[in-house]
Amino acid sequence: MDENKEEEKMEDMMNDASDTRHASSKKEDTKQKKESKSTKSEALRTKEKPKKETKAEKKGDKKKQLAKVEDPWETLKFVLMTEKCVRQIELKNEITFIARRGATKKDIADAFETVFETRVHHVKTVIDQKGRKKAYIRLAESGQAGEIAIKLGII
Secondary structure: OHHHHHHHHHHHHHHHHHHHHHHHHHHHHHHHHHHHHHHHHHHHHHOOOOOOOOHHHHHHHHHHHHHOOOOHHHHEEEEOOOHHHHHHHHHHOEEEEEEOOOOOHHHHHHHHHHHHOOOEEEEEEEEOOOOOEEEEEEEOOOOHHHHHHHHHOOO
16 A cells, blocks of 8 residues: 555656646746737837828828919810800800819919919809819909900800
């Protein structure tokens, strides 16, 4: 029996030793994992990530690009010559142009003023069924639309 007890003690000691060895190796493994995670997270934190643009910044960039259009004839594509447009020239002092789809009212007014060197009272814009942008440009001085229409060869 003494031999059995001794064998049991030996087995218990062996199991305890292996348990402590496994426990210590598990602790070391968890330490290594934590260290590797921390170094990865530090590496990620130290890398500069490209900033994502917000919607407002994107819109601002588009407006800047639109404002950079130097040639006014890129904004004002061509004058519209229909019976209705000729009537508006005579009655309302208004000229109708087809403008670039992305152009704002201010862009259209600025382009018109630079080309024809006259003041614009206001601009109305409409997207027609063909997908074109019509710009109804009312001039500040009366009779000015007729003079410009004559220069353009509409009347």
